[in-house]
Amino acid sequence: MFDALTDKLQGIFSGLRGRGKLTDADIDAAMRAIRLSLLEADVSLPVVKQLTTAIAARAKGAEVMDSLTPDQQVVKIVSEELTTLMGEANVALPLASKPPTIVLMAGLQGSGKTTCCAKLARHFRQQGRAPMLVACDVHRPAAAEQLAVLGTQIDVPVHREEGRDAVAIARNGIEAARKLGRDLVIVDTAGRLSIDADMMDELVRIKDAVQPTSVVLVIDAMTGQTAVDVAKAFADAVDFDGVALTKLDGDARGGAALSVRAVSGKPILFIGTGEKLEALEPFHPDRMASRILGMGDVMSLIEKAQQTVDPGDAKALEQKIRGGSMTLEDFLDQMQQVRKMGPMSQVLGMIPGFRNATKGRDLNVDDGQINRVEAIIRSMTLQERRHPEIINGSRRRRIASGSGTSVQEVNQLLSQFKQMRKLMKQMGRGGLPPGLFGT
Amino acid sequence: MSDADQEAWAELFGLAPPPGAGDPEPRRRGLMARLRENLSKPRQTISPQLAGIYAGKFVTPETWDELEEALIAADCGMDASLSLVEDLREEAAQGRITSGADVATALTREMATRMAPEPARIPLDGHPTVILIVGVNGSGKTTTVGKFAHRLSELGQTVVIGAADTFRAAAIDQLAVWAERSGAQLVRQAQGADPGAVAYDTVASATARGADVALIDTAGRLQTQHNLMEELRKVAAVVGKIDETAPHEVLLVLDATTGQNGLSQARLFNEAVGLTGVVLTKVDGAARGGIAVAIRRELGIPVKLVGSGEKLEDLQPFDARSFARAIFSPED
Numbered sequence: 076m077f078d079a080l081t082d083k084l085q086g087i088f089s090g091l092r093g094r095g096k097l098t099d100a101d102i103d104a105a106m107r108a109i110r111l112s113l114l115e116a117d118v119s120l121p122v123v124k125q126l127t128t129a130i131a132a133r134a135k136g137a138e139v140m141d142s143l144t145p146d147q148q149v150v151k152i153v154s155e156e157l158t159t160l161m162g163e164a165n166v167a168l169p170l171a172s173k174p175p176t177i178v179l180m181a182g183l184q185g186s187g188k189t190t191c192c193a194k195l196a197r198h199f200r201q202q203g204r205a206p207m208l209v210a211c212d213v214h215r216p217a218a219a220e221q222l223a224v225l226g227t228q229i230d231v232p233v234h235r236e237e238g239r240d241a242v243a244i245a246r247n248g249i250e251a252a253r254k255l256g257r258d259l260v261i262v263d264t265a266g267r268l269s270i271d272a273d274m275m276d277e278l279v280r281i282k283d284a285v286q287p288t289s290v291v292l293v294i295d296a297m298t299g300q301t302a303v304d305v306a307k308a309f310a311d312a313v314d315f316d317g318v319a320l321t322k323l324d325g326d327a328r329g330g331a332a333l334s335v336r337a338v339s340g341k342p343i344l345f346i347g348t349g350e351k352l353e354a355l356e357p358f359h360p361d362r363m364a365s366r367i368l369g370m371g372d373v374m375s376l377i378e379k380a381q382q383t384v385d386p387g388d389a390k391a392l393e394q395k396i397r398g399g400s401m402t403l404e405d406f407l408d409q410m411q412q413v414r415k416m417g418p419m420s421q422v423l424g425m426i427p428g429f430r431n432a433t434k435g436r437d438l439n440v441d442d443g444q445i446n447r448v449e450a451i452i453r454s455m456t457l458q459e460r461r462h463p464e465i466i467n468g469s470r471r472r473r474i475a476s477g478s479g480t481s482v483q484e485v486n487q488l489l490s491q492f493k494q495m496r497k498l499m500k501q502m503g504r505g506g507l508p509p510g511l512f513g514t
Numbered sequence: 515m516s517d518a519d520q521e522a523w524a525e526l527f528g529l530a531p532p533p534g535a536g537d538p539e540p541r542r543r544g545l546m547a548r549l550r551e552n553l554s555k556p557r558q559t560i561s562p563q564l565a566g567i568y569a570g571k572f573v574t575p576e577t578w579d580e581l582e583e584a585l586i587a588a589d590c591g592m593d594a595s596l597s598l599v600e601d602l603r604e605e606a607a608q609g610r611i612t613s614g615a616d617v618a619t620a621l622t623r624e625m626a627t628r629m630a631p632e633p634a635r636i637p638l639d640g641h642p643t644v645i646l647i648v649g650v651n652g653s654g655k656t657t658t659v660g661k662f663a664h665r666l667s668e669l670g671q672t673v674v675i676g677a678a679d680t681f682r683a684a685a686i687d688q689l690a691v692w693a694e695r696s697g698a699q700l701v702r703q704a705q706g707a708d709p710g711a712v713a714y715d716t717v718a719s720a721t722a723r724g725a726d727v728a729l730i731d732t733a734g735r736l737q738t739q740h741n742l743m744e745e746l747r748k749v750a751a752v753v754g755k756i757d758e759t760a761p762h763e764v765l766l767v768l769d770a771t772t773g774q775n776g777l778s779q780a781r782l783f784n785e786a787v788g789l790t791g792v793v794l795t796k797v798d799g800a801a802r803g804g805i806a807v808a809i810r811r812e813l814g815i816p817v818k819l820v821g822s823g824e825k826l827e828d829l830q831p832f833d834a835r836s837f838a839r840a841i842f843s844p845e846d
Contacts, residue, residue, distance in 0.1 A: 111592055115817075117773030120587050185652025185769055215657075216691035217684040224683035249701060267800045295652065299589035299773025301801045322651060325736035327775040350651075350681075 099135070102338065103110040105149055106131050108356035116367045118330035119303040122160075122337040130156055134471045135507030154364050161333060166317065166342040169197075171288040175207075177249060180319075181278055181309060187321035189218060191261040191293050191347060193225035194355040196317075197347075199259050200231060208258035209248030211281060212265040214274075222263055229352055232257070237506055241265065245281045262287070269308030281315050289316040294335055296323045302331035315339070321347035324354070328367050368378035388412075397499030403460040403492060403510060407452045410445060427514035450478035452489050519827065523665055526818075526831035528637040528801065559801075564621075568844045569616035577617065578603055588841075589773055590804035594811045598624055613644075618844050625838035628807050634791070634818040636763055638671065642720040642762035644728045644753050646713075647793075648783055649747060649767035651734030654795035658690025658767050658821060659731040661829035666727055673698040674723065676716025676730040678709040678749060686690060689731055695826075699725070709733065709745060712751040717756045730761075737782035750787045765818065767793045770803035780809040784803045791818035794832070798822065802841050 106127050113123045170176045178195065182190050189212070196206040208226050210233060212218035219235040226233035232255065233285055234248035252260045262285060267274035282290065292315040294302065296470050309315055318339075320332050323346045332343055345356040388408075395401045452479030453462060459466050466474070466489060475482045524530065563584040567577055578599050585595035602620055605611045611620055636645070645662075649655050656679065663673045675698045679685040686702050693700035701716040713730050720728035732749060736740035753760045766789050768776055783789055794803045794817050806817045817832040 114586055114592055115774055117589075117775070118551055120583055183771065187652055215688065216660075217688035220687045221682070221684035223592045228683075268796065293770070295769070297650070297769075297772050297775040297779075299771060299776075299801075299805065300587045301589075302773075305771070322736060324738075325775065326738045326778050327773075331773070496549070504779055 084498070100155055101145075101231040102131060102134050105134065109149075109153055111367065113330065116296075116328035116330035116369070117299050117302070117334075119300050119334035119338075121303060122334050126156055150368075151398060154361075154368060157333065158361045158362035160337055161363055162336055162342050164359050164361075165357045166344055168317065168344055169289055170259075175249070175252050176259045177262065177287040178260070178284050179262045179282055179287040179290045179313070180293055180313065181263065181264055181313060182266060183268065183295070184215075186266065186293045186295045187264060187347060188293045188351075189221050189225070189263055189344075190352075191291075191319050191321055191355075192222065192261050194228060194347065194352050195345070196226070196231045196259075197229040197259050197352050198231065198355055202258045204374050205250040205257045206259040206261060207233050207248070208233045209239040209245060209260060209262045210251075211245045211248070213241050213315070213340060214238050214265040218265070219262075225352065241277055242280045242284050246284045248315050249285050260285075269305045269488065275308070275312045275371075279312055283488065291315060291319050292335070292339075292341075293319045293321060294331055294333060296346075297325065297327040298328040298331040300334075302334040303338045306335040310339045310341070315341060317344040318343050319343075319345045319347065319359070324348045324350075328369060329363060330367050332363055333367060333446060380399075399496055401496055401499065403452050403455065403463055403477065404457070406492065407449065407460070410449060414445070442443065447478070447480055447484065448488060451475075451480055451485055463492060519531070519830075520669070522831050522833070523669055526528055526636055527666075527669065527671075528635060528639070529669060530649055543658055563587065564618075564842065565844070568618045570612040570617075572613060573606055573611060573617060577614070581621070584806065588802040588804035589776075589808075591774055591777070591808035592650055594628070594804075594808045598628070598809075612767050615844075618842070622838045622842045624835040625807070625842050629810055629838065630816040630832060630834040632816070633834075634816065636791070638726055640757065640759060640762045642674070642717070642725045642728045643762050644717055644720075644730070644757065645763040645765065646730050646732065646750060646753070646787065647765055647767060648762040648787060648789075649734060650736050650769075650779055651682075652791075653734065653767040653772075655679070655734060655767045655769045656688050656692070656731055658765075658793050658795060658819070658829065659689065659729055660696065661817070661821065663692065663698040663729055664790055664826055665829065666698035666729075667696045667698060671726040672723070673727045673729055674716055674720035674725045675700050676712055676728060677702040678712040678716070678730050679733040680705055680707045680709050680712060681733040685731075685733070688801060698729075710748045713749045714756065715751045717753045717760060721756060728760075732830060737779045743782065743786045746783075747786050748802035761787075763790045764788055765791050765793050766815070768803075768806070768809075770794050770797040770801040770805075772805050774805065774808070777812060780813055780815055784815065789813075789815050791816055793817075793819040793821065795821040805819065 109130060110123055110127050113126065114120070118126070130152055134149055135157075142394065169176065180192055182188050192208055196208055208220035208222055208231055210222040223233045223235055234244070234251045234337045236244045236247065238244060241264065249260055262281070264278060264281060265274070267278065269275065290313050292306070292309050294305070298305070318335055318341060320329065320343055322330060335341075336343060345354050346358050348354045348356055395405060450473060454474045455466070459470065471482050471485050475485050560726065561584055563676070564582055567580050568583065569575060575806070582595050582599045585598060590598070601624065602611060602617065605620060608818060610804065611617055619705050647655050647659050648705050659675060663675055666673045673696070675689060677686045677689045677700060679689070680703065683705070686705060689779070690700055690702070701712065703712050703715070708796070709732060716730055717728045730748060730749070730753070735746065737743065749760055750764065764787050766780060766783050768779065779790070786802055792806055795808050797803050797820055809815055810817070817828060820832045820837065821829045
């Protein structure tokens, strides 16, 4: 593990190996590092205090004191405590025994409610249900229009009205859904500040009017210390049943997830991971814990790879690699498979320690380089891609100008590819080239 | 628009003060009162932690721990909080802070200095002045553009709004409503159009009409989305083709509830398009926008505007002294 917290803890515990025994002062220093790390990840202060107390109690126990690797033991405890506090994995949104199931969405302005409504509707439609959307945000200009456009994109009907009475629109929407025989209704509401009494009252009245099966609080993953206040206010007003955590595709560590969960005790149901309407994923507490601790997300990376790479293609490629007959065409194909997993920066960000090592900077250098390599290969004819040895000086000049690169860059790519193919051929025969791996 | 408001906005834009402008002090009080009113709907203005500290007759070692926590709870971040507490502790060691009330005075002063040592300025000296509004999804860009255009119009400035958020469904319609409210001209293309082309048209149209300000709304994007950040870079570059000094202002709209990720937002947007200021939105009772302190500290980018509510008049030029007093001072 290479993450920031581990590094800090290693520093704290390093002097101790010689002494062989942890003191209370060592533990206190470790707790300070943990506190700092959690606060930097935007976990709310009261939750941080609660956590560090629990962690300190366990850290002072035998499992750490007697361990040869106390730093790793402490990280393990932190990760376990975080995961436990985060709650169960994959909690499903409860469905009504007698349809329609009614889901009421609530949250602050800009948390991503409208997009989340459409994502949820799409999700349920995929599962064979007949969802309907109800546009009750009468406050933000064109909010109903936005939902209507999204509804068209996912082919889900949207109930909207010209009026200004959100409660009436909600009630009519449910009525319309019943008439149309829709079995799941998602009610979008206006964003509201948790301290705005009138607006919170409107939400309560909508809830009373539609009697939802569940209320979902939508929270922005970038939320800071106020997450606890927001969760408390919405829990008091509408007693929400679960949380949707949005905008997790950025580099926010997402401590708000922990705060909301700790304060409300309600599960996180979904996470939003992108602009596209299919970017809605179930929640994994252990992965979220790793993310908050800055330890990367290897599980998600593996899953993404499995989703994008076709096993049949992989087998065929392996044959080619072993036979030394891989072409530039295959190479381009491979590159695109990796890119399908997301922008390089995002894929790399899932690797433990990477984000920390680069401090969020220069993550995109590789994307640019890959773009150029791709452009070069795309500027070749099929014949050239399959038989790079035919590429002579004039072809090189044409490829360079076609791809907006230089002849040197084309040369570089060709010679790298040649070497790679040679190496693969040798490996395929079972023999490693001399000098490799220090032998 | 009240006289006090008009003066504040005229000062922000470097326009001639309206006739009858008086001593700036009563205006500051007016602004502060409004902010506090917005901030305090059904709650106390300052956090219970701060209230506890201010009530103390003497400062004790615990005072500093509590202060540190209060600042962290306001999202100021660890580094900014620690350095501020360290400075106040130093003052206390020299005997200049002895009571909770002294802490209140010193904290308010330090906060104001750290958020913006100079009064906010958005000079309107371009022909037109091109202002680019950027930020992550849901931070309040479109609403800010709408309110901002309204203010400019009230001061007699002609405004052309560019709807360069061609990605989000109905973003253009939302902006059209705001444009109509403020009487500004709207330059728009179909959804999915090239935002660079919209931006170019906006500035070209503003130039042709001799408008004072071209205000360009852009699509929300997370700062880590490389391709979208490149697109934004292009939007900024494209308006520079008409006037190489444009864009004159690039404002990052930042939700005041944002935590430490706000630093990453400011850093990466700044690298892409060179920010000139921050618009802090949705400042309310719970969210104190402390991240702006961290951003100013690390990147030197000041807050220029602050939005604290739903009403048109809730967008205000940022006045660090009023803001710090509204958020960190005990009730007068």
